[in-house]
Amino acid sequence: MPELPEVETVVRAIRPKLLNRTITNYENDWGNRIKSHADAASLRAQIVGQMVVDVRRRAKFIVVVLTHDYLIMHLRMSGHLSVVSAETPTSKYVHDTFTLDNSTQLRFRDTRKFGTVALVSDENQVLGKLGFEPLSADFTIAALQSIVASRRRQMKPLLLDQSHVAGIGNIYADEALFEAQVDPRRQASTLTDAEIERLYHAIRNVLQQGIDREGASISTYVKPDGQKGDMQNAVNVFRRTDAPCYVCSTPIERIKLAQRSTHFCPVCQK
DNA sequence: ACCGGAGCCTGTTAGC
DNA sequence: TGCTAACAGGCTCCGG
Numbered sequence: 001m002p003e004l005p006e007v008e009t010v011v012r013a014i015r016p017k018l019l020n021r022t023i024t025n026y027e028n029d030w031g032n033r034i035k036s037h038a039d040a041a042s043l044r045a046q047i048v049g050q051m052v053v054d055v056r057r058r059a060k061f062i063v064v065v066l067t068h069d070y071l072i073m074h075l076r077m078s079g080h081l082s083v084v085s086a087e088t089p090t091s092k093y094v095h096d097t098f099t100l101d102n103s104t105q106l107r108f109r110d111t112r113k114f115g116t117v118a119l120v121s122d123e124n125q126v127l128g129k130l131g132f133e134p135l136s137a138d139f140t141i142a143a144l145q146s147i148v149a150s151r152r153r154q155m156k157p158l159l160l161d162q163s164h165v166a167g168i169g170n171i172y173a174d175e176a177l178f179e180a181q182v183d184p185r186r187q188a189s190t191l192t193d194a195e196i197e198r199l200y201h202a203i204r205n206v207l208q209q210g211i212d213r214e215g216a217s218i219s220t221y222v223k224p225d226g227q228k229g230d231m232q233n234a235v236n237v238f239r240r241t242d243a244p245c246y247v248c249s250t251p252i253e254r255i256k257l258a259q260r261s262t263h264f265c266p267v268c269q270k
Numbered sequence: 271a272c273c274g275g276a277g278c279c280t281g282t283t284a285g286c
Numbered sequence: 287t288g289c290t291a292a293c294a295g296g297c298t299c300c301g302g
Contacts, residue, residue, distance in 0.1 A: 003295060032278085060296080076296045078280080093280090112279045114296065153272065162297085170295050219294060220281090238295085259275080261293080 002075045004134070004167030005210025005231065006221050007060050010081055013224040015055040017083040018064065018106065022051045025099040028117075033095060033110070035126075036118035043119050047071065047098075059130050059166030063123060070123040071098075076114035082107050082224045111220070130166040134203050139165065141200045148188045148196055155191070156184035157258040159203075168203065171216055171231075171238045174263045176202040178237045183269045184262050185255075209234060237263040 002010070026047050028040035037043040046069065054065035062081070064071035075081070086103050096108035096117055108115060118126050131147075132139040147164045158164065159173040168176070177184050179202035182195055191199070215221055215229030218239060222228055236246055241254040245265040253266050 006295075074296080076278095077294065110279095111281065112294085114278065116297095151271080157273085160296090172295090216295075221295070258273080260296095 002060060002079065002215070002221055003169035003172050003210070004057075004060060004207055005172070005213075006215035006229070007057050007062060007075065007167075008211050009214045009229065010075070010224055011055055011057045011062055014081055014083050014106065017104065018052045018055050018100070020052060021100040021102060021104075022049065023047050023066075023098055024049075024101050025097075027097045027099075028095060030095040030113055033113060033116050034118070035116050036120050043117075047119055058123075058127050059133065059162060060169070061127060063127075069119050069121050070126075072118045072120065072123065072126045073108065074116045075110070076112070076116070078110055078112040078220055079115035080109045080222070080224070082109070082226075129163055131162060131164040132166065134165050134167055134207055139204075141197055144200045144203075145193070145196050148191050151188040153188050154184065154257060155182055155186045155188055155199075156260070156262050158188050160258065160260065165203070167207065170260050170262075171218065171235065172203075172206050172210060174238045175206040175235055178202075178264060178269060179206060181269050184257055184264050186270075237265060239263065 026044040028034065031039050034040065034043055050066035050068055052064055052066060056063050060074060062073045083104055083106050086099060086105050091109060093111045094107045094109045098106040120126055132143055151158060155177060156173055159168050176199065180195065180199035182199055210216060210231045213230035213234060214223060216231035217228035218232045237252050240252045240263060242251045245252055245268060248267045250265055250267040252263055255262050
């Protein structure tokens, strides 16, 4: 479900509700998702009593900075976070519940159970291998150039590889490549300087647009308050198979690359 | 370094 | 209508 813009939207929504709150309990009914501790009890023992100092995003990870540790969560395909009154009816898909000192709860709902939770003292234990944050100042045209230059890999799988540029997923990869007019099957090292520059701006444009529109509610994603985002109304190719390209009217094609469905305009993208 | 495939889960959708 | 297969916005592990 969520890529960088969706995760950013989640963080912005839950941040004010978590800041300066102290965690009074943690419950979990699916221990497999806990990546830092052997079981829920040991995580609970460590997290209870810690206060939320900050909430931020790194790539697709949500980082809750606590007094002593970092609570780092990943929503993967179907994860959803909300902060609600402890009285609010819950659902069988809520597998982690963090109770706060004002009788509210941070709930991690996750139908497919792919999402992860970790409580670590050094955030690099989880975030250490991530590549550039694409909207940050250190992600430059030159940076993208160096990523692309020596690699024979196809562009789409390269953009999905979080160790180079972190935060792009299937929607925004397809959208960025369309905007840059680059075929997703293109070998990275064959991109011209002009194409790299176009792609650089396209990546930043589509991600920023996704944030401004509070995410794309194409499948299951909704904001923490349950409302839809708006980015689904601005996509050019994603899940528009056989529909006419908005630029040239050619039917959008769908293929599989690296096990992921990939949408592109066979005429606009070279 | 990179590629493909299997696996992790469960609900929804497409196709016969 | 009902069953089955494919599919889903992510990522990791394995073998080659």
